Amino acid sequence: MEAQEMSDREWRILLRVAVGNAVTAEDDPPSDQLATGVDYPRLLELASRNRLVPALSRWLIENGLEDEPPRRMSGLMEGQRRLSKHRARHLTAEAGRVAAALRAAGVTFAFTKGIVFQTELYEAPETRELNDIDAMMSLRDAQKAAEALAGLGYQQNRTFSDLDGHLVDMPRADLLMYKLSPDHSPHLMRPGPDDALPYIAVDLAHSLTWWESQWTIPLEEVLSEVRQARIGMGEDSVTVPALSHVHSFLFAALHLFREAWFERTSLGKDVNLSQFADIVRYWSLYRRSLAGRLGDVIETHVLFAPVAWVLHHTDELFGTKIVHDLGLDTHAGEEWVSSARAKNGETLRWSGDMTDRLQRGFPATLGRA
Template identity: 40%
Template sequence: MSVAALGGAGETGAEWRLLELVAQLDGTDADRTAEAVRLARGSLDTDVLLAQAVRHHLLSALAAFLLDHELMERWPRATRTHLSYTYRWTRHRTRLLVAEAQRIAEVLGAAGIPFACTKGIVYQSLLYGSRGTRYLADIDLMVRPDSRGEVARALDRLGFAAGKYFDHRTDGLVDLARRDIALYAMYPDHLPHFVRLSGDPVTPYYKVDVAFSLTWYGSRWQVPVDAALAGLVEVPVTGGTLPSLAVPYSFLFAVLHLFREAWFARTMRTSDVRLGQFADVVRLWRGYAAREVGAIGGLIRSLALEPPVAWVCHHADSVFATTMSDALGLGDYGDERWLRSACGSGGEVLDWSGDMRSRLRSALPPAIAPAADPRFAAELAGLAPRARPAR
């Protein structure tokens, strides 16, 4: 299969357009649903569509869409089987991770530790209806920096080991490399991942990612964690609830996390941003954040977050036809040089080719080259990215 077939060149094909629609369908837009059904009934290269769905963590979402609209029978038998079992596995994995998150939340709450569950573990309910269509890699927690010791001790009591990763060859836990442990010490915005074996044959371990920042260590763009944790909301999940950031902070965290993943040249080359990450932002906007524009805009202005938030919102608008940038008063930040900018390992300004849709479609990382300073160069000083551990 060629790179072009996977979406690396040429016009947007039916396969990619269908995946864009599947990523955002939430049952509220009949026109988008009708377009997706029409495309799925047409002529598709299912191998191309599957490869794109796997790369963007949307395979279960695709399976659910095909099942919901009685379209699965149009696909080859072997592919139907694979899709169906992948969807079953994702639902099973989601149930296990949600139950484990509730176990952790109960212990942290009893200890009086302020914390919020973030990202996928709450999005899977809030934005995806607890259907198991949103892939979960781990359980994400946001805590205050001064709570790190208490959180580490609580997770230790729950059977988690710090600084480990799961080895699929041996089905056991292995120590992180010394270099990776040193990076966590040098850039203290996360604890080393906590991992414990689950005893489940298909989801053999649980991983917990504990963060102390809504951006990254050393960034000039910061959101006070105390303020973010001051007004938590309870998100209903299967079997109970989980504490989550309120909508304004949840939206900003989703946007700023995506910005970090998409803007640094190092992550662009190794694990570039995915369509599903943009879909989280768009679903959060359409379902909740659009009703809190005043609060979100006030935070953006008071914390001087305009450049990174505008970078993400303008790109999301271009792919999903949203109007987040204008609604948040960020239209003036749609400078082309800024939107095509990236940050090198030494903090230097780089430029990537193409637009965000072509970047997402491509199976290859975007071409990156040195660039002139964008309009906001004065705000970029000292923004060299942290070198994240590999696992």
């Protein structure tokens, strides 16, 4: 029992780290009380698995707890936070240059996910780890975008070799996968400024879901509602096109669903707690502007099932009631929320709950429905 309580304590800390003040409860203990008797190696392991090490480092500092972990461990976390801050600053500036080049080429586009979320959903950009610059545009504009970004040094059909330390040709098998599923183009890549950011990738998406998905929103509709967003902090901030809040929220949910529901993607790179935190933070900050319009879009495009799947697990993790608030209760039955899609198209079921999955990896048991 004591070991289980300790594990629960580390997980409770990570949940708080993930969403900040977006979710609060009257019986939540003060941070210093919650952090008493923590197994920091376990906490760091959970944070690493869920892409929350920079956020954890910042949370410890903000609560005067930075000296609580063993010194080498706190140094490692602080190093990750500074690295995340460095990457956020460079990628934000690069997003500004990419936006200028695409505008000049007459490409209609919007930035999505982390490059926008880092500022709009988080207290500090380094809290939300960034790997690349995500953008959405029509597939027919992808080549025009590639030609425009070639002037900034971006190359097509390339990937980064950790062994060689530079860009190399993308394997033919990966190129074939992109051709078979053209909801994304191969990343456009260029060398980065230093060893802390050895390459910069621009990920071009052409759908809110995936190729031949039964759930989708016409991209023309999505790109007709692009807004201007200010990203970055202070003098380093830039204004760039971004998806409307409704479409941005839906893209976060549908992208999470894709990575969690398909056996192929979940076994290769399963979802993490930070992705669910994006959902909670978005709902907490923009609930009033989302609620009515979001429900209309979900109904118009019959997105009940995938959105309810994601929001059910979000509610289970954080104790929120987003499924109920959106009137999706009837679409979040037990059989559906424990479903998955096999590589051969069969319907599967996975056991356990999302907490167990995020702590231990996917899945505890995966079998036929």
